[in-house]
Amino acid sequence: MRYPPVRLRALGAVGCVAALAALAACSSGGSSGNSGSNSNSGTVTVAVVSNPLITGQMIPLAKSNFEKQYPGIKVKFATYTEGDLRAAIEKNVSTHSNAFNVVMIGPYEAPLFAKNGWLTDLSKQYIASDPGYDAADLLPPIAKALSYKGDLYAVPFYGESSMMFYNKTLFQQAGLTMPHNPTWAQVEGFAAKLNQPGKVSGICLRGLAGWGDNMAALDTVVNTFGGQWFDMNWKPQLTSPPFVEATNFYVNLVRKYGEPGASNDSFNQLLTLYGQGKCAMWYDATVAATSIATTYPDVYKQTGYALAPVNKTKASGWLWTWSLGIPQGVSDSGAAWKFVSWATSKQYDELVAAKYGWSAVPPGTRTSLYNNPKYQQAAKAFASITQESINSADPEHPTLNPVPYVGVQYVDIPQFESLGLTVGQQIAGAIAGTESVNQALQAGQSAASQYTPAQLSGG
Amino acid sequence: MTVLEDLAPPPEVEVKPRGVSRRERWQLRLPLLPALIYTIVVTQIPFLVTLWYSFQSYFWNTPAPASFNGLANYKTVFTSPAFRGSLVRSVVMTVVAVIVAMILGVLFAVLLDRKFLGRSVVRTLMITPFLVMPAAAALVWAGPMLDPQFGLLNYLLQPFGVHHVAWLSTHALGSVILVMIWQWTPFMMLIVLAGLQSQPSDTLEAAKVDGAGPFATFRELTFPHLRPYIELGILLGSIYLVNVFDAVRLMTNGGPGTATTNLPFYLFQQVNNAFDIGGAAATGVVTVILTIIVATFALRMFARVFQFEEA
Numbered sequence: 001m002r003y004p005p006v007r008l009r010a011l012g013a014v015g016c017v018a019a020l021a022a023l024a025a026c027s028s029g030g031s032s033g034n035s036g037s038n039s040n041s042g043t044v045t046v047a048v049v050s051n052p053l054i055t056g057q058m059i060p061l062a063k064s065n066f067e068k069q070y071p072g073i074k075v076k077f078a079t080y081t082e083g084d085l086r087a088a089i090e091k092n093v094s095t096h097s098n099a100f101n102v103v104m105i106g107p108y109e110a111p112l113f114a115k116n117g118w119l120t121d122l123s124k125q126y127i128a129s130d131p132g133y134d135a136a137d138l139l140p141p142i143a144k145a146l147s148y149k150g151d152l153y154a155v156p157f158y159g160e161s162s163m164m165f166y167n168k169t170l171f172q173q174a175g176l177t178m179p180h181n182p183t184w185a186q187v188e189g190f191a192a193k194l195n196q197p198g199k200v201s202g203i204c205l206r207g208l209a210g211w212g213d214n215m216a217a218l219d220t221v222v223n224t225f226g227g228q229w230f231d232m233n234w235k236p237q238l239t240s241p242p243f244v245e246a247t248n249f250y251v252n253l254v255r256k257y258g259e260p261g262a263s264n265d266s267f268n269q270l271l272t273l274y275g276q277g278k279c280a281m282w283y284d285a286t287v288a289a290t291s292i293a294t295t296y297p298d299v300y301k302q303t304g305y306a307l308a309p310v311n312k313t314k315a316s317g318w319l320w321t322w323s324l325g326i327p328q329g330v331s332d333s334g335a336a337w338k339f340v341s342w343a344t345s346k347q348y349d350e351l352v353a354a355k356y357g358w359s360a361v362p363p364g365t366r367t368s369l370y371n372n373p374k375y376q377q378a379a380k381a382f383a384s385i386t387q388e389s390i391n392s393a394d395p396e397h398p399t400l401n402p403v404p405y406v407g408v409q410y411v412d413i414p415q416f417e418s419l420g421l422t423v424g425q426q427i428a429g430a431i432a433g434t435e436s437v438n439q440a441l442q443a444g445q446s447a448a449s450q451y452t453p454a455q456l457s458g459g
Numbered sequence: 460m461t462v463l464e465d466l467a468p469p470p471e472v473e474v475k476p477r478g479v480s481r482r483e484r485w486q487l488r489l490p491l492l493p494a495l496i497y498t499i500v501v502t503q504i505p506f507l508v509t510l511w512y513s514f515q516s517y518f519w520n521t522p523a524p525a526s527f528n529g530l531a532n533y534k535t536v537f538t539s540p541a542f543r544g545s546l547v548r549s550v551v552m553t554v555v556a557v558i559v560a561m562i563l564g565v566l567f568a569v570l571l572d573r574k575f576l577g578r579s580v581v582r583t584l585m586i587t588p589f590l591v592m593p594a595a596a597a598l599v600w601a602g603p604m605l606d607p608q609f610g611l612l613n614y615l616l617q618p619f620g621v622h623h624v625a626w627l628s629t630h631a632l633g634s635v636i637l638v639m640i641w642q643w644t645p646f647m648m649l650i651v652l653a654g655l656q657s658q659p660s661d662t663l664e665a666a667k668v669d670g671a672g673p674f675a676t677f678r679e680l681t682f683p684h685l686r687p688y689i690e691l692g693i694l695l696g697s698i699y700l701v702n703v704f705d706a707v708r709l710m711t712n713g714g715p716g717t718a719t720t721n722l723p724f725y726l727f728q729q730v731n732n733a734f735d736i737g738g739a740a741a742t743g744v745v746t747v748i749l750t751i752i753v754a755t756f757a758l759r760m761f762a763r764v765f766q767f768e769e770a
Contacts, residue, residue, distance in 0.1 A: 087731040094519045094734075116522040198623050207628075209714045260607035261625030263715035278608060414520045418733035429716020432628040440716075 039334025041072030046102040046339065047089055049322055050079045051268070052291045053158055053362050054104075057352055058343060065351055066342050073335045082212050082266075086417070093118045093327045101330035102340055104322050105154055107145035107395065108410045113325070114148035120326040123151035126337045133341050137366045139387075142321050145395055154325035155344045159364030160287040161317035161389035162220055162409075164306040170194055170280045171304070184221065184249065184309045187281065191257035194280035202257030204279035205250070208266040209428035211420025216318055216409035217283060218427060220308060222246040224316035226400040229411050229448070234404060234456045236448035238423070238441050242400075246311075248437050251430050263432040275299055283309070285320070286364065286389050289382035293359045305385045307392075312400050318409035319393035321364065364390050404457065413458065415451050422447040506747075512740035519734035532741035542742060544717055545725035546749075548632070549701060552721055556639035556703075557696045561689060563640070564647025569677070571648070572655045589645035593705035600638045601627060601710040631711045631718045638706045643699075647692045654688030655681070690761050697757070701750075722746055 048054045062075045078100065080088055089103045093113060105113065113119045127135050135143070135152060142159040146152055164187070166178050174193050179186065187203065195202030206217045222228070225246035228237050237243055254262045259273055267284060274282045275296035282288070293300045308317035324340040326333055342348060349361045349369055358378035361369065363386050369375050370387045398408040406412045410420065426440035479487075513532055517525035536542050571582055588596065604611050607625040616624075626634045658681060666676045704723045707713055713720035713728065720728070726746070729739035 083732065087734075090519055090734055094522070112520075118522070207715075209712065209716075260623045261628045263628045264625075264711070273608070414518070417520055418735070421728070421732045425714055425716050428714045429718065432625075432631070432715030432718070434631075434716050434718055 039338055040070055042332030042335035043074045043076065044102055044332060044336050044339045045076045045078065045100050046104070046324075047078045047080065047085060047092070047100040048104045049082055049085045051322075052295070053287070054322075055079060057356060057360070057362070058157070061348075061351055061355070062339070062343075066339060069342075070335075070338060073338060075339060083210055086212075090417075096327075096329060098327060098330045100327065101332055101336040102324055102326055104157070105325050106320055106322060108407065108412060108416075110146045110154040110323065110325060111148045111406075111412060112414060114151075114153040118328055119153040120328055120333065121151050122153060122155060122326070122337075122340075123147075126341070127152065130341065133345065134368075137346070137368050139365060139367060139390055141319055141390055141393055141395070142365060145319055145321065146323055154323035155340060156321040156323040156365040157344055158287055158362035159319075159321035159390055160285040161319055161364075161386070161393045162217070162284060162308045163286050163317060163385060163389050164309060165274065165282040165284070165288060165292070166190075166304050166306065167200075167277070167280050167299075167302050168304040169302045170200065178304055178306050181307045182309045184224070184311050187283075187309045188249075188253055188257075191253060191281060195257040200277070201259040201273075201279050203253060203281040203283065204259045204265070204270045204273055205254045205262060205283055206266050206270065207254060207258075207262035207428055207431040208264055208269075209421065209424040210266070211410055211416065211424055213266040213424065214263075214427055214431070215420050215424045216320075218247065218250050219409040220316045220318050221250050221311075223399045223408065224309075224311045224313045225249070226312045228399045228401060228403045230403060230405060230456065232402060232404050234453035236445050238445040238448060244437070244441060247427065247430075247441060251427070251437050254431055255433070263428040271295075286317075286382070286386040287362075289379075289386065290360060290363055293379070293382075294356065300381075303381070305382050307385065307389060315389075315392040315394075317389045317393045319390065319395050320409070413456055415456060419448055419451075509740045509743055512736055513744050515737045515740075517736040519736060525737070528737065532737045533745070535738055536741050536745050541717065541720075541725065542745075545720045545722050548719065549721040549723075552632070552636055552639065552703065553697055553701045556636050556643060556700050557693055559636075560640045560643040560696060561647045561692055563644045564692065565651050565685070565689070567644065567648045568651035568655055569681075571652060585648060586645045588642050589649075591642070593642065593703075594709060596642055597638060597706040597709035600634070600641075600706075605634055605710075627711050628715055631715060635703075635706050635710055635719050638710065639700055639703055643696055647696065650688050650692040650695075651685060654685045658684050694757060694761055698754075 048058070059077050059079075062077070067073065067075060078088070085104065086109075089100070089105060089109070091097070092099050093103065094116075110119070114121075123135070127133050135155070138156060139159060142156050143152065146154045146156065164178070164182065171178060171190070171194075176190055176193060178190070191202030193202075194200065206214045208214055219229075222243055225242045227240060227243035227246050231237055259265060259270075259279065265273070267288070270279070270282060270284055271288055271291055273279055274288075275292060277299055289303075289305065292303060308315065310316045324343060326336045326340060330336065344365065346366060346368055349366070352361045353374070358372075358375050361375060361379075363369070363379070363383070370383060376383055393408055395406050395408050395412075398406075410416055423440075423444035426435070426443045429435045430437045430440040512525070514527060514529065515525040516528040516531065567585060571578065571585065575581075591599075603609070605626040607613065607623050607628075610626070612626065613621060613624055624630075662680060663676065666680055671679070702723055703721065704727070707719050707721055707724045708727070711719045713724045722742075726739055726742055729735050729742060733739075
């Protein structure tokens, strides 16, 4: 029986042809072309970051409210962690595959993407003809960070700076007082006194490799110690004395008084640790206050807040906002704007407040929220310090000495995506103890030196 | 493809029907064509595209289109300490995991080969780790098992004076290898168990009659009989484990630093974090070439062993 009967062979061939046809069908299915520009119908596919304000509020509200309000529009969500979200969006937007017609980006991406012509000019295209949107109400530093040549290319869903959270009960027991505007030296002293290995860490800090993870926190320390990524001639400064001093300080702080296993921790892990009372202090995004208030009511009662600690500069908080933009040339862009404006509007805040309470409203985007007595009352503990932190963050002058770049906890150049990760990995290695801070920064310096000043400045 | 051709001695001489016309030969080939075309479409065309990209400077995060840059990407691959490091780690992870899994697998298989009450239940339990999805296994190990604060391992080790060890920071590579071993020991065990059960009982009885103890029997009879099974297990295990990604991605994300970055993860990062399509393509091409070299030697060696056994 060397050859099977003909019937079987024919069947096999048919099967293969069918498989090929299916493959062809799949590959042609993606590009269904432009549908009509009627803004009240269509499908909106949104790429978002998986964090509590989005998975817990935006997604359910889109189903229960937005789709009811606009029955013709269907909203689909693709949820990613921060690093994966960047990769997915970058791929999608730069190759014009247009799988998403709304993307969640931040101040790092918005100006770069806008410069490359990848994003829709929201100011000209939509906001100008939509007076109800009230873009003038957006917090000025946030709006500025999302603009390119004066026009908004993304609008903020929530905004944040960084600040210190601390456990008032533990501070009281130890007879310590946290000042409103602490220095890093004071924080180190507190951490040493409050650290109880195995029970409570003196301070919880990010260690997970990533420019939006450990580097975000470390960069603010570097800035206030007088360090910078590049000098005015775009020469890398990672091995300059202030950068080394700041990194040593941060790494020693987390190794001595930080949570165990810090090199795997970022926002979500630290939120859990802090929420379970395992951290006496926690330096992270201001938006954590909203999550603590809604998820960990017991710890919320004991939580005090202070501005981002400083050393040589007056303020050191970072500035970030998760915002929504519309890529250039997507289908159903009218419906996309309907969704974007809904999710970033004052009315959205009212919706959240009605369902989850005022303290759960996405913070840091609109002045009107901070002037709203109901919000002031409900979020009394952290509303004003959040606003103060955001307003004192200055991405255009982030460092002690002048720098040629924009960005507090990032450098707004395309190369930073890769460079920030490489350096972040090295720092995570130093935090885990697999290498020294000097080795880590040497490796970072040589990674930064592979680019010429002309490449870095985009000239 | 060439590798597989080396393996099988060409049977064409027998198979090729003599005296068939060209037309008939095509008729015989025709049913195979869809499958062949499908294989070429899904394997060879992407490879050619990869090859083409490996000579291009192409970054997703800049608007500039792809441009030819000669051998620059390959130069980067060969001079990059990151590539060398991940290559070494890939080898270490695969070798250690496969060998330890095999030793444990033989041990468990020998124990399971005995008759005892509840053997089938024990066997099912022993196989379970291999049936768990790799991603789920990695998450369970990273969270409930190895977490420094809430992890089971630290809890169990507490009476022995171990406190809050951050396994994934201080022993990252070891932790990832541990999970690989945990997952692949059952596979090795199954293969060796199949070998044990195919062992003719008369030789074992003869050995007993001749007065051989259990260790002598294992060394002189069982182990030589198991050799091809062990080699097959090592070969298949290596092929799968050199590609391990889930555990690295989900447990340590390649870190801390680059302590657990193996080749697949390094490639992933080049695309996913650096958006360096040209560099990633060059890394991929070099990896394929290295794999073919290693696989050729490995398959030749094993092919010889199998022929010897059959003879």
